[in-house]
Amino acid sequence: MRKFIVATRNKGKLKEIKEILAGMSYEVITMEEAGFDKEIEETGQTFEENALLKAQKVYEALGEIVMADDSGLEVDYLNGAPGIYSSRFAGENASDAERIDKLLKMLEGVEIKDRKARFVCSIAVVFSDDLSFVVRGTCEGYIAFKPEGDNGFGYDPVFYIPEYGKTMAQLDSEEKNRISHRGRALNLMLEELKRMEEKCENSGHQ
Amino acid sequence: MRKFIVATRNKGKLKEIKEILAGMSYEVITMEEAGFDKEIEETGQTFEENALLKAQKVYEALGEIVMADDSGLEVDYLNGAPGIYSSRFAGENASDAERIDKLLKMLEGVEIKDRKARFVCSIAVVFSDDLSFVVRGTCEGYIAFKPEGDNGFGYDPVFYIPEYGKTMAQLDSEEKNRISHRGRALNLMLEELKRMEEKCENSGHQ
Secondary structure, X not given: OEEEEEOOOOHHHHHHHHHHOOOXXXXXXXXXXXXXXXXXXXXXXXHHHHHHHHHHHHHHHHOXXXXXXXXXXXXXXXXXXXXXXXXXXXXXOOOHHHHHHXXXXXXXXXXXXXXXXXXXXXXXXXXXXOEEEEEEEEEEEEEOOOOXXXXXXXXXXXXXXXXXXXXXXXXXXXXXXXXXXXXXXXXXXHHHHHHHHHHHHHHOOO | OEEEEEOOOOHHHHHHHHHHOOOOOEEEEEOOOOOOOOOOOOOOOOHHHHHHHHHHHHHHHHOOEEEEEEEEEEEHHHOOXXXXXXXXXXXXXXXXXXXXXXXXXXXXXXXXXXOEEEEEEEEEEEEEOOEEEEEEEEEEEEEOOOXXXXXXXXXXXXXXXXXXXXXXXXXXXXXXXXXXXXXXXXXHHHHHHHHHHHHHHHHOOO
Protein backbone atom coordinates (compact mmCIF):
# COMPACT_ATOMS: atom_id res chain seq x y z
CA MET A 1 0.00 0.00 0.00
CA ARG A 2 1.42 3.38 -0.97
CA LYS A 3 2.05 5.91 1.74
CA PHE A 4 0.18 9.20 1.72
CA ILE A 5 1.95 11.73 3.94
CA VAL A 6 -0.04 14.54 5.53
CA ALA A 7 2.15 17.56 6.28
CA THR A 8 0.44 18.48 9.52
CA ARG A 9 0.99 18.11 13.24
CA ASN A 10 -2.73 18.42 13.90
CA LYS A 11 -4.33 15.07 14.88
CA GLY A 12 -7.83 16.43 14.15
CA LYS A 13 -6.87 17.19 10.57
CA LEU A 14 -5.29 13.76 10.16
CA LYS A 15 -8.47 12.02 11.27
CA GLU A 16 -10.56 14.06 8.84
CA ILE A 17 -8.20 13.28 5.97
CA LYS A 18 -8.14 9.59 6.80
CA GLU A 19 -11.93 9.57 6.61
CA ILE A 20 -12.07 11.28 3.24
CA LEU A 21 -9.38 8.97 1.80
CA ALA A 22 -10.96 5.82 3.20
CA GLY A 23 -11.90 4.57 -0.30
CA MET A 24 -8.36 4.95 -1.66
CA SER A 25 -5.69 2.32 -1.05
CA TYR A 26 -3.29 4.58 0.82
CA GLU A 27 -1.64 4.27 4.17
CA VAL A 28 -2.31 7.79 5.53
CA ILE A 29 0.28 9.01 8.03
CA THR A 30 1.62 12.32 9.33
CA MET A 31 5.00 13.67 8.29
CA GLU A 32 6.29 13.06 11.80
CA GLU A 33 5.23 9.42 11.69
CA ALA A 34 7.16 9.26 8.42
CA GLY A 35 10.25 10.70 10.08
CA PHE A 36 10.07 14.36 9.02
CA ASP A 37 10.05 16.80 11.89
CA LYS A 38 11.61 20.01 10.56
CA GLU A 39 9.81 23.34 10.71
CA ILE A 40 8.88 24.68 7.27
CA GLU A 41 8.76 28.43 6.84
CA GLU A 42 5.78 29.71 4.87
CA THR A 43 7.51 32.12 2.52
CA GLY A 44 4.94 32.10 -0.30
CA GLN A 45 2.76 35.00 -1.38
CA THR A 46 -0.43 32.99 -1.81
CA PHE A 47 -2.21 30.10 -0.09
CA GLU A 48 -1.39 27.90 -3.09
CA GLU A 49 2.30 28.71 -2.96
CA ASN A 50 2.54 28.02 0.76
CA ALA A 51 0.72 24.72 0.44
CA LEU A 52 2.90 23.68 -2.49
CA LEU A 53 6.19 24.64 -0.87
CA LYS A 54 5.34 22.68 2.28
CA ALA A 55 4.35 19.60 0.29
CA GLN A 56 7.47 19.88 -1.87
CA LYS A 57 9.84 20.08 1.12
CA VAL A 58 8.37 16.95 2.63
CA TYR A 59 8.26 15.14 -0.73
CA GLU A 60 11.90 15.99 -1.32
CA ALA A 61 12.83 14.34 1.98
CA LEU A 62 10.52 11.31 1.81
CA GLY A 63 9.70 10.60 -1.82
CA GLU A 64 6.10 9.54 -1.05
CA ILE A 65 2.84 11.25 -2.02
CA VAL A 66 2.52 14.34 0.21
CA MET A 67 -0.34 16.73 0.88
CA ALA A 68 -0.09 20.07 2.67
CA ASP A 69 -2.59 22.84 3.19
CA ASP A 70 -2.70 26.52 3.92
CA SER A 71 -5.78 28.44 4.85
CA GLY A 72 -6.98 31.79 6.05
CA LEU A 73 -9.56 34.54 5.99
CA GLU A 74 -9.87 37.25 3.33
CA VAL A 75 -11.88 40.36 4.22
CA ASP A 76 -12.85 42.49 1.21
CA TYR A 77 -12.96 45.75 3.19
CA LEU A 78 -9.34 45.09 4.23
CA ASN A 79 -8.27 44.32 0.65
CA GLY A 80 -7.98 40.63 1.39
CA ALA A 81 -6.22 40.90 4.79
CA PRO A 82 -5.43 39.01 6.95
CA GLY A 83 -5.08 36.47 4.08
CA ILE A 84 -1.96 34.33 4.27
CA TYR A 85 -1.10 36.07 7.54
CA SER A 86 -4.35 34.99 9.25
CA SER A 87 -2.69 32.94 11.95
CA ARG A 88 -0.09 35.63 12.66
CA PHE A 89 -2.51 38.57 12.36
CA ALA A 90 -2.12 39.72 15.97
CA GLY A 91 1.47 38.55 16.41
CA GLU A 92 3.05 35.10 16.43
CA ASN A 93 1.82 34.00 19.86
CA ALA A 94 -1.56 35.72 20.04
CA SER A 95 -4.73 33.77 20.86
CA ASP A 96 -7.78 33.33 18.64
CA ALA A 97 -9.60 35.83 20.86
CA GLU A 98 -6.90 38.45 20.31
CA ARG A 99 -6.98 37.96 16.56
CA ILE A 100 -10.77 38.28 16.50
CA ASP A 101 -10.56 41.37 18.66
CA LYS A 102 -8.09 43.01 16.32
CA LEU A 103 -10.26 42.17 13.31
CA LEU A 104 -13.44 43.57 14.90
CA LYS A 105 -11.63 46.79 15.84
CA MET A 106 -10.45 47.26 12.25
CA LEU A 107 -14.05 46.90 11.08
CA GLU A 108 -15.61 49.21 13.69
CA GLY A 109 -18.37 51.30 12.15
CA VAL A 110 -18.39 49.25 8.94
CA GLU A 111 -21.91 48.20 7.84
CA ILE A 112 -22.76 44.53 7.35
CA LYS A 113 -22.95 44.85 3.55
CA ASP A 114 -19.31 45.97 3.50
CA ARG A 115 -18.10 43.16 5.77
CA LYS A 116 -17.97 40.51 3.06
CA ALA A 117 -15.30 37.88 3.64
CA ARG A 118 -14.29 34.39 2.66
CA PHE A 119 -12.45 31.51 4.20
CA VAL A 120 -9.93 30.01 1.80
CA CYS A 121 -8.21 26.63 2.03
CA SER A 122 -5.62 25.54 -0.49
CA ILE A 123 -4.39 21.97 -0.56
CA ALA A 124 -1.34 20.94 -2.55
CA VAL A 125 -0.49 17.36 -3.38
CA VAL A 126 2.89 16.35 -4.75
CA PHE A 127 1.99 13.13 -6.48
CA SER A 128 5.26 12.25 -8.20
CA ASP A 129 8.48 13.92 -9.35
CA ASP A 130 6.71 15.29 -12.36
CA LEU A 131 3.19 16.04 -11.19
CA SER A 132 1.65 18.19 -8.48
CA PHE A 133 -1.72 19.84 -8.15
CA VAL A 134 -3.30 22.49 -5.99
CA VAL A 135 -6.99 22.87 -5.21
CA ARG A 136 -8.76 25.73 -3.50
CA GLY A 137 -11.95 25.57 -1.49
CA THR A 138 -13.73 28.73 -0.35
CA CYS A 139 -16.65 29.60 1.87
CA GLU A 140 -18.32 33.01 1.47
CA GLY A 141 -19.74 34.99 4.36
CA TYR A 142 -19.61 38.19 6.38
CA ILE A 143 -17.70 39.28 9.47
CA ALA A 144 -20.22 39.44 12.32
CA PHE A 145 -20.26 42.29 14.85
CA LYS A 146 -19.45 39.98 17.76
CA PRO A 147 -18.37 36.36 18.27
CA GLU A 148 -21.06 33.66 18.50
CA GLY A 149 -20.79 29.89 18.94
CA ASP A 150 -18.31 27.51 20.53
CA ASN A 151 -17.50 24.98 17.82
CA GLY A 152 -14.52 25.33 15.55
CA PHE A 153 -11.52 27.56 16.08
CA GLY A 154 -9.74 30.59 14.62
CA TYR A 155 -12.09 33.17 13.13
CA ASP A 156 -15.10 30.77 13.09
CA PRO A 157 -17.08 32.66 15.79
CA VAL A 158 -17.17 35.90 13.74
CA PHE A 159 -17.68 34.31 10.33
CA TYR A 160 -21.39 34.66 9.58
CA ILE A 161 -22.94 32.54 6.83
CA PRO A 162 -26.23 34.09 5.64
CA GLU A 163 -27.63 30.83 4.16
CA TYR A 164 -27.54 29.26 7.61
CA GLY A 165 -28.17 32.38 9.69
CA LYS A 166 -25.30 31.19 11.87
CA THR A 167 -21.61 31.72 12.37
CA MET A 168 -19.20 28.96 11.38
CA ALA A 169 -18.73 28.26 15.10
CA GLN A 170 -22.48 27.61 15.48
CA LEU A 171 -22.53 24.83 12.87
CA ASP A 172 -22.18 21.22 13.94
CA SER A 173 -19.17 19.44 12.54
CA GLU A 174 -21.10 17.56 9.86
CA GLU A 175 -22.59 20.80 8.46
CA LYS A 176 -19.22 22.46 8.70
CA ASN A 177 -17.43 19.68 6.79
CA ARG A 178 -19.97 19.96 4.01
CA ILE A 179 -19.79 23.68 3.42
CA SER A 180 -16.46 24.81 4.81
CA HIS A 181 -13.51 25.91 2.66
CA ARG A 182 -11.58 22.98 4.08
CA GLY A 183 -14.31 20.41 3.39
CA ARG A 184 -14.63 21.70 -0.17
CA ALA A 185 -10.88 21.66 -0.78
CA LEU A 186 -10.67 18.11 0.57
CA ASN A 187 -13.41 16.98 -1.79
CA LEU A 188 -11.67 18.58 -4.76
CA MET A 189 -8.44 16.88 -3.68
CA LEU A 190 -10.20 13.53 -3.57
CA GLU A 191 -11.58 14.04 -7.09
CA GLU A 192 -8.12 14.89 -8.39
CA LEU A 193 -6.49 11.93 -6.66
CA LYS A 194 -9.02 9.59 -8.20
CA ARG A 195 -8.23 10.97 -11.65
CA MET A 196 -4.48 10.64 -11.03
CA GLU A 197 -4.86 7.03 -9.99
CA GLU A 198 -7.01 6.29 -13.02
CA LYS A 199 -4.33 7.75 -15.24
CA CYS A 200 -1.75 5.51 -13.57
CA GLU A 201 -3.86 2.42 -14.08
CA ASN A 202 -4.54 3.29 -17.70
CA SER A 203 -1.02 4.19 -18.72
CA GLY A 204 1.02 1.99 -16.41
CA HIS A 205 2.78 5.20 -15.38
CA GLN A 206 3.86 5.34 -11.73
CA MET B 1 -13.40 29.50 -27.84
CA ARG B 2 -11.75 29.81 -24.44
CA LYS B 3 -8.64 31.85 -24.10
CA PHE B 4 -5.40 30.20 -22.99
CA ILE B 5 -2.94 32.83 -21.81
CA VAL B 6 0.78 32.13 -22.00
CA ALA B 7 2.73 34.13 -19.42
CA THR B 8 5.74 34.78 -21.63
CA ARG B 9 7.18 37.56 -23.75
CA ASN B 10 9.10 35.05 -25.87
CA LYS B 11 7.59 34.60 -29.35
CA GLY B 12 9.51 31.35 -29.89
CA LYS B 13 7.90 29.81 -26.82
CA LEU B 14 4.47 30.99 -27.90
CA LYS B 15 4.81 29.31 -31.30
CA GLU B 16 5.89 26.05 -29.69
CA ILE B 17 2.97 26.13 -27.25
CA LYS B 18 0.49 26.91 -30.04
CA GLU B 19 1.74 23.84 -31.89
CA ILE B 20 1.40 21.54 -28.91
CA LEU B 21 -2.10 22.86 -28.13
CA ALA B 22 -3.28 22.68 -31.74
CA GLY B 23 -5.70 19.85 -30.96
CA MET B 24 -7.38 21.70 -28.09
CA SER B 25 -10.06 24.29 -28.71
CA TYR B 26 -8.21 27.21 -27.14
CA GLU B 27 -7.32 30.61 -28.45
CA VAL B 28 -3.65 30.74 -27.40
CA ILE B 29 -2.35 34.27 -26.77
CA THR B 30 0.41 35.94 -24.75
CA MET B 31 -0.28 37.83 -21.55
CA GLU B 32 0.59 41.06 -23.33
CA GLU B 33 -1.92 40.39 -26.09
CA ALA B 34 -4.42 39.84 -23.28
CA GLY B 35 -3.55 43.19 -21.73
CA PHE B 36 -1.19 42.19 -18.91
CA ASP B 37 2.20 43.84 -19.07
CA LYS B 38 3.46 44.01 -15.49
CA GLU B 39 6.78 42.50 -14.44
CA ILE B 40 6.38 39.57 -12.07
CA GLU B 41 9.11 38.99 -9.54
CA GLU B 42 10.16 35.35 -9.13
CA THR B 43 10.22 35.10 -5.36
CA GLY B 44 9.66 31.33 -5.04
CA GLN B 45 12.15 28.81 -3.75
CA THR B 46 11.50 26.16 -6.39
CA PHE B 47 10.77 26.03 -10.13
CA GLU B 48 7.23 24.91 -9.32
CA GLU B 49 6.60 27.82 -6.98
CA ASN B 50 7.90 30.37 -9.47
CA ALA B 51 5.82 28.95 -12.28
CA LEU B 52 2.72 28.88 -10.09
CA LEU B 53 3.13 32.39 -8.73
CA LYS B 54 3.52 33.82 -12.24
CA ALA B 55 0.47 31.97 -13.51
CA GLN B 56 -1.55 33.03 -10.47
CA LYS B 57 -0.69 36.74 -10.86
CA VAL B 58 -1.85 36.72 -14.46
CA TYR B 59 -4.94 34.63 -13.68
CA GLU B 60 -5.87 37.05 -10.92
CA ALA B 61 -5.81 39.92 -13.39
CA LEU B 62 -7.43 38.21 -16.38
CA GLY B 63 -9.54 35.31 -15.13
CA GLU B 64 -8.69 33.06 -18.09
CA ILE B 65 -6.69 29.81 -18.15
CA VAL B 66 -3.03 30.81 -17.70
CA MET B 67 0.19 28.85 -18.07
CA ALA B 68 3.63 29.98 -16.92
CA ASP B 69 6.95 28.20 -16.78
CA ASP B 70 10.23 28.36 -14.96
CA SER B 71 13.31 26.44 -15.91
CA GLY B 72 16.97 26.08 -15.13
CA LEU B 73 19.99 23.89 -14.73
CA GLU B 74 20.87 21.82 -11.65
CA VAL B 75 24.47 20.65 -11.28
CA ASP B 76 24.96 17.89 -8.70
CA TYR B 77 28.54 18.87 -7.89
CA LEU B 78 27.26 22.37 -7.02
CA ASN B 79 24.45 20.99 -4.86
CA GLY B 80 21.85 21.88 -7.43
CA ALA B 81 23.16 25.35 -8.34
CA PRO B 82 22.51 27.45 -10.36
CA GLY B 83 18.93 26.05 -10.08
CA ILE B 84 16.23 28.72 -9.91
CA TYR B 85 18.96 31.34 -10.28
CA SER B 86 20.15 29.95 -13.65
CA SER B 87 19.33 33.07 -15.65
CA ARG B 88 20.85 35.39 -13.03
CA PHE B 89 23.86 33.17 -12.28
CA ALA B 90 26.48 35.66 -13.47
CA GLY B 91 24.51 38.78 -12.59
CA GLU B 92 21.25 40.22 -13.91
CA ASN B 93 22.60 41.47 -17.25
CA ALA B 94 25.24 38.87 -18.05
CA SER B 95 25.27 37.03 -21.40
CA ASP B 96 24.88 33.29 -21.96
CA ALA B 97 28.63 33.14 -22.65
CA GLU B 98 29.42 34.76 -19.30
CA ARG B 99 27.15 32.34 -17.44
CA ILE B 100 28.74 29.36 -19.18
CA ASP B 101 32.17 30.72 -18.42
CA LYS B 102 31.36 31.06 -14.74
CA LEU B 103 29.96 27.53 -14.62
CA LEU B 104 33.00 25.99 -16.35
CA LYS B 105 35.35 27.81 -13.95
CA MET B 106 33.46 26.44 -10.95
CA LEU B 107 33.87 22.91 -12.36
CA GLU B 108 37.55 23.23 -13.25
CA GLY B 109 39.41 20.00 -12.49
CA VAL B 110 36.17 18.08 -11.90
CA GLU B 111 36.05 14.74 -13.75
CA ILE B 112 33.25 13.96 -16.18
CA LYS B 113 31.63 11.40 -13.86
CA ASP B 114 31.16 14.12 -11.23
CA ARG B 115 29.70 16.66 -13.70
CA LYS B 116 26.19 15.19 -13.67
CA ALA B 117 23.47 17.77 -14.26
CA ARG B 118 19.89 18.15 -15.34
CA PHE B 119 17.76 20.69 -17.07
CA VAL B 120 14.45 21.23 -15.28
CA CYS B 121 11.31 22.89 -16.63
CA SER B 122 8.23 23.39 -14.50
CA ILE B 123 4.99 24.50 -16.05
CA ALA B 124 2.08 25.69 -13.95
CA VAL B 125 -1.46 26.03 -15.27
CA VAL B 126 -4.15 27.86 -13.36
CA PHE B 127 -7.22 26.25 -14.82
CA SER B 128 -9.96 27.77 -12.68
CA ASP B 129 -10.40 29.46 -9.30
CA ASP B 130 -10.25 26.12 -7.59
CA LEU B 131 -7.81 24.07 -9.62
CA SER B 132 -4.18 24.46 -10.66
CA PHE B 133 -1.54 21.95 -11.57
CA VAL B 134 2.21 21.94 -11.99
CA VAL B 135 4.23 19.53 -14.11
CA ARG B 136 7.99 19.06 -14.24
CA GLY B 137 10.04 17.84 -17.17
CA THR B 138 13.72 17.00 -16.80
CA CYS B 139 16.59 16.09 -19.09
CA GLU B 140 19.63 14.35 -17.59
CA GLY B 141 23.18 14.95 -18.79
CA TYR B 142 26.68 16.15 -17.92
CA ILE B 143 28.41 19.50 -18.05
CA ALA B 144 30.89 19.35 -20.95
CA PHE B 145 34.43 20.76 -20.68
CA LYS B 146 33.84 23.35 -23.40
CA PRO B 147 30.86 24.71 -25.38
CA GLU B 148 29.86 22.91 -28.59
CA GLY B 149 27.03 23.59 -31.05
CA ASP B 150 25.10 26.66 -32.17
CA ASN B 151 21.44 25.71 -31.73
CA GLY B 152 19.48 26.57 -28.63
CA PHE B 153 20.41 29.11 -26.01
CA GLY B 154 21.39 29.41 -22.34
CA TYR B 155 23.49 26.51 -21.10
CA ASP B 156 22.68 24.28 -24.12
CA PRO B 157 26.25 24.34 -25.56
CA VAL B 158 27.77 22.79 -22.39
CA PHE B 159 24.95 20.34 -21.65
CA TYR B 160 26.19 16.99 -22.93
CA ILE B 161 23.69 14.16 -23.43
CA PRO B 162 25.48 10.78 -23.49
CA GLU B 163 22.69 8.93 -25.37
CA TYR B 164 23.18 11.29 -28.31
CA GLY B 165 26.90 11.92 -27.94
CA LYS B 166 26.05 15.58 -28.46
CA THR B 167 25.40 18.73 -26.50
CA MET B 168 21.86 20.12 -26.39
CA ALA B 169 23.06 22.86 -28.75
CA GLN B 170 24.06 20.23 -31.34
CA LEU B 171 20.59 18.70 -31.55
CA ASP B 172 18.18 19.82 -34.23
CA SER B 173 14.99 21.38 -32.95
CA GLU B 174 12.86 18.28 -33.58
CA GLU B 175 15.21 16.09 -31.50
CA LYS B 176 15.40 18.77 -28.87
CA ASN B 177 11.64 19.10 -28.57
CA ARG B 178 11.35 15.37 -28.08
CA ILE B 179 13.89 14.93 -25.31
CA SER B 180 14.28 18.33 -23.68
CA HIS B 181 12.99 19.21 -20.22
CA ARG B 182 10.75 21.75 -21.87
CA GLY B 183 9.37 19.35 -24.46
CA ARG B 184 8.64 16.80 -21.75
CA ALA B 185 6.96 19.33 -19.48
CA LEU B 186 4.82 20.55 -22.39
CA ASN B 187 3.71 16.99 -23.12
CA LEU B 188 2.80 16.41 -19.48
CA MET B 189 0.87 19.69 -19.50
CA LEU B 190 -1.04 18.58 -22.58
CA GLU B 191 -1.97 15.26 -20.91
CA GLU B 192 -3.22 17.10 -17.83
CA LEU B 193 -5.21 19.62 -19.85
CA LYS B 194 -6.91 16.81 -21.71
CA ARG B 195 -7.88 15.19 -18.43
CA MET B 196 -9.16 18.50 -17.06
CA GLU B 197 -11.30 19.07 -20.11
CA GLU B 198 -12.67 15.52 -19.93
CA LYS B 199 -13.62 16.14 -16.33
CA CYS B 200 -15.41 19.31 -17.35
CA GLU B 201 -17.34 17.51 -20.07
CA ASN B 202 -18.26 14.67 -17.74
CA SER B 203 -19.31 16.72 -14.76
CA GLY B 204 -20.51 19.90 -16.40
CA HIS B 205 -18.12 21.70 -14.02
CA GLN B 206 -16.57 24.86 -15.45
